[in-house]
Each structure stands twice: as structure tokens, then as C-alpha cells.
Amino acid sequence: QDPEQRLWEAERRERALHGRLACLEEQNRQLLGQLAESQSQEDSTARKEREVMLRLKEVVDRQRDELRAQAHEILCKSRDTEALQEQLHRFMAMNEELRHKVAVVQAQLKSALEQKSDLEAAMLQGQRETSRRSRTALENQRPEPGTEGAPSPSEEPQHQDGDRSPAHCCFSREELQQILQERNELKTNLFLVQEELAYYQR
Structure with missing residues (x-):
């Protein structure tokens, strides 16, 4: 009873x-x-x-x-x-604390998955960009019909510089990884702050 x-x-x-x-x-x-x-x-x-x-x-x-x-x-x-x-x-307080910890772990897992997805997308984009530049370089090296002889030495460095200039505008893989990691850390910290605020407002 x-x-x-x-x-x-x-x-x-x-x-x-x-x-x-x-x-x-x-x-x-x-x-x-x-x-x-x-x-x-x-x-x-x-x-x-x-x-x-x-x-x-x-x-x-x-x-x-x-x-x-x-x-x-x-x-x-x-x-x-x-x-x-x-x-x-006491049990209710422990349950609330466990729910908060689970939410934090889920946020960290979500951030890690997003970071992995972003890295894979960035690597795929980098591979596509590298492949595109390689095809462009090969096409530029082919002699056009009706032209005689190889390009002058003064023109060749210009083509090489032109091929390299887009590369200088791109980030390296390490830089992309660091940028994505910093962005995900900021997102995680923001989520944690929001969770803490909601926890103490109850």
C-alpha cells in the first residue's frame, strides 16, 4: 500500500x-x-x-x-x-545530471561526425581540383593545330606560373583540417554553453 x-x-x-x-x-x-x-x-x-x-x-x-x-x-x-x-x-537529480552528460556526449559525437564528413568533402574537393588542374596542364601542353614549333622559352614560364597561381590560392590539407577543427570546437562549445544555461534555468 x-x-x-x-x-x-x-x-x-x-x-x-x-x-x-x-x-x-x-x-x-x-x-x-x-x-x-x-x-x-x-x-x-x-x-x-x-x-x-x-x-x-x-x-x-x-x-x-x-x-x-x-x-x-x-x-x-x-x-x-x-x-x-x-x-x-536524489535519483531525480542524478537522472538530470546523466541526461546532461548524455547530451554533451551526443554533441561531441555529432561534432566529430560533422568534422569527419567535412574533411572527407574537403579531400574530395581537393582531389577534384588537383585532377582538374592536371587535365588543364595537359591540355595546355598539347600543340594547337597549325602552330609550328614549341612555345618560346619566355612563354613557358608564364604557363607554369599560370598553372601554379590557382594552387597558391587554395588551402593545404593541414590548414583545412585545422580550420574545420576550430569551427567544430566553437560549435561544440556553443552547444555546451546552451546546455549549461538550460540546465541552470530549470
Whole structure:
């Protein structure tokens, strides 16, 4: 049974016993009044009333002991309920912390996958650019129809410089990797800051 339900049942029984105790105490007072009025009666009547009073006292004492036992039981159950609530709060805090760590790991994994994808795309683009420059260089080296002789020495360095100029405008593989890594680190740090902010705003 649920601790709160048991606690409610115990409180209900306690209230009922308190009502019964008040009723018995009222009866006790009434009997005491009757006893005072009947002091002039016969000894047998007084003896019977004393017996009734003793029985009532026994009932009241027994019910008082029951109330004390139930109050002690309620106190123990209340402490158990508080301990369970504290344990639940600790579990919830641990769960929230684990969810936060999982989100951080997922962000790092996502960043690593994006970095890998970007590197593969950059390498593929570099290979395509290298292949394109190679084809362009081969086409430039072929003699055009109707031309005689090889190009003059003064023209050849110009073609070589022209072939090399686009290469100087491109980043190396190491530079691309460093740029992508820095960008992904910034994205990861931004995500972590957003997660921390959302965590402390809860």
C-alpha cells in the first residue's frame, strides 16, 4: 500500500479514536456527577457505580495507549516517507545530471561526425581540383593545330606560373583540417554553453 495512503488511514483512525475518547470522557464526567448525587443511596448502588467507573477508566486507559501507539506508528511512517522523498529527489537529480552528460556526449559525437564528413568533402574537393588542374596542364601542353614549333622559352614560364597561381590560392590539407577543427570546437562549445544555461534555468 502507498505510504501516503497508510498515513491517511492512520490519521483517520486517530481522529476517530479522539472522538471516541472525548465521548467517553463526557460520559465519565456525567457518571461522576451521577455518583456525587447518589452518595446517599444504598451501598450496593455505589458499589456498582464504582465498578462502572473502573471499567470506564480501563477503557479510557486502553484507548489512550492505543492512541499513543498509533501516534508513534504515524511518526515512524512520516519519517519513512520523508526519507523516500529525499531518495527520490536524489535519483531525480542524478537522472538530470546523466541526461546532461548524455547530451554533451551526443554533441561531441555529432561534432566529430560533422568534422569527419567535412574533411572527407574537403579531400574530395581537393582531389577534384588537383585532377582538374592536371587535365588543364595537359591540355595546355598539347600543340594547337597549325602552330609550328614549341612555345618560346619566355612563354613557358608564364604557363607554369599560370598553372601554379590557382594552387597558391587554395588551402593545404593541414590548414583545412585545422580550420574545420576550430569551427567544430566553437560549435561544440556553443552547444555546451546552451546546455549549461538550460540546465541552470530549470
